[in-house]
Amino acid sequence: MTSDPWGRVDDEGTVYxxxxxxxxxxxxxxxxxxxxALAYFTRKYEGIAVEIGLLERRVRTTDLAAKDAQTAIEHLQAQVDEGHAVGDLDxxxxxxxxxxxxxxxxxxxxKAARAKVQEEARAAKEALVTEAEQLxxxxxxxxxxDRLRALVDTWKGLPRLDRKSDDELWHRFSHARSAFSKRRKSHFAQLDQQREEARLKxxxxxxxxxxxxxxTDWADTAARYRELMAEWKAAGRAQREAEDELWTRFRGAQDVFFQARSAVFDERDADERENQHAKEALLVEAEALLPISDLKVAKNHYRDIAExxxxxxxxxxxxxxxxESRLRHVEQAIREAEEAEWQRSNPEARARAAGMTGLLQAAVEKLEKQIAAAEAKGDSRQVAKLQSELDGRRELLAQAQKGLEEFSG
Incomplete structure (x- = not known):
């Protein structure tokens, strides 16, 4: 019988x-x-060991699927359990x-990595759906x-979820895009309608x-052009090509009118500047009447100047x-001279002035006597009071006398 540490051969040739x-x-x-015999069955053992080594390397260094790896392990396990080999099978x-x-x-x-990827993909898709619904x-x-198109590209780059979840999120996402597209289409259709209405206006x-x-009705037409401009701005914008063409015509018509008006106004301004020089010469002549020494002559001269x-x-x-302010100044001076002349020739006013002067003179004399009496009594307080009244009456008397003198001028 022949043996080694892992097997033996008995006398009948049976290998264990x-x-x-x-x-x-x-x-x-x-x-x-x-x-x-032992050498042969040992080589079979070494063959199984080599296959196991190769499988270990594939599992640790490649992306061998777990299912395929498990199938290979089970195949090798069967060779170990049932195979005809001599060696350390354990x-x-x-x-x-x-x-x-x-x-x-x-x-x-x-599995955990896939679950993580799925959760991240779910969170990413939910975020895309939320943003799409907000838009x-x-x-x-x-x-x-542009942002919604970018969201679609991002969605396409994300892993799929389970069918139900993926379909539900895609339905919300697609619905949001459709709702936005519908609103945008409606908006631009309305805008096109508004632009067409603006074009017609x-x-x-x-x-x-x-x-x-x-x-050539300069004032009324200029006012109407201003109204037309306000209506133009209120009408809104037409389509770009129509807007540009209409504006060119509208602006051109205004330019024709306002250029013609400017030419007329420039000629009118030249005439008015000549008129200004003529009136300035008249003002020099009118202001030479001041101060007025002979009212009659001044009035006649001023009348001629005014004409x-x-x-x-x-x-x-x-x-x-x-x-006009300078001319009114001369006219006002003549009126004031006329008023003064009339005051001097008014007998009723003279009589009133004489009467007032007499009354004030009598009041002054009375107060002078009262002061003398108070001084004789040594009543200084009464003297001070009466003196104050006397000063006031004397001032009024002086004014009245001055006015009375003007009637005698």
């Missing part, structure tokens, strides 16, 4: 392998020596057991549309503007207040 559970027959050898079984645990661990890791009411049509404004271009003033005509608007 030793395991922790005892010996078991792995084959029979009749063609040669027992040593050759060690191979332990390696397969350890590899099974490793594959299972990697399976759980991949539904946006009126930033271009920006929101502006065409009418252009026709009227062109009909007024040759008007010539009216005959000259309009002056520039900005010069008018200043010129």
């Amino acid at each position: 392998v030793r395991t922790a559970d005892g010996e078991r027959v792995v084959g029979s050898w009749q063609a040669g020596s027992p040593e050759e 060690a191979l079984a332990q390696r397969l057991k350890a590899l099974t645990s490793e594959v299972e661990s990697r399976r759980e890791e991949k 539904v009411e946006s009126t930033q049509w271009r920006e929101a549309g 502006k065409e009418k404004l252009v026709v009227e503007a062109e009909s007024l271009a040759d008007s 010539r003033w009216e005959a000259i005509g309009h002056v520039p608007r900005d010069a008018r207040p200043r010129l």
Whole structure:
């Protein structure tokens, strides 16, 4: 009988392998020596060990699927359990057991990784759906549309979820995009309608503007053009090409009118500046009457100046207040001279002035006597009181006397 640490060959040529559970027959050898028999079955063991080593390497260094790895392990386990080989089969079984645990661990890791990817994908898709639903009411049509297209691209790059969840989220996402597209389409359809209405309104404004271009009713037509401009702005914008073409016509009609008006006004301004120079010369003549020494002569001269003033005509608007103020100053001086002359020739006013002067003179004399009496009594308080009254009466008397003198001038 021939043996080694892991097997033996009995005298009949039966080959055994030793395991922790005892010996078991792995084959029979009749063609040669027992040593050759053990060597043959040892090589079969080494072949199984090599296959296990290769599987270990594939599991640890490649993305071999857990299912495929487990199938390979089970195949090798059957060779270890039932195979005809001599060697440390228990060690191979332990390696397969350890590899099974490793594959299972990697399976759980991949499962957890897939679950994490799914949760991240779910969270990402829910965020996309939420943002899309928020964009539904946006009126930033271009920006929101671009953003929704970007969200679609992002969605396509995310992993799929379970069918139910993925379908539910996609339905919400797609509904939000459709709702926004519907609102945008409605908005631009309404905008097109508004632009068409604006075009029709502006065409009418252009026709009227062109009909007024040759008007010489400067004030009313200019006012109407201002109204047309306000109506133009209120009408809104038409389509770009129509807007540009209509504006060119509208502005052209205004330019024709206002250029013609400017030419007329420039000629009028030149005439008015000449009138200004003429009136300034008259003002020099009128102001030479001041101060008035002979009222009759001044009135006659001023009347002649006023007639010539009216005959000259309009002056520039900005010069008018200043010129008229200077002329009114001369006119006011003549009126004041007339008033003074009338006051001097009014007998009723003279009589009133004389009467007032007499009354004030009598009051002054009375107070002087009262003061003298108070001084004789030594009543200083009464003297001070009466003196104050006397000063007031004397001031009034002086004014009355001055007025009375003017009637004698």
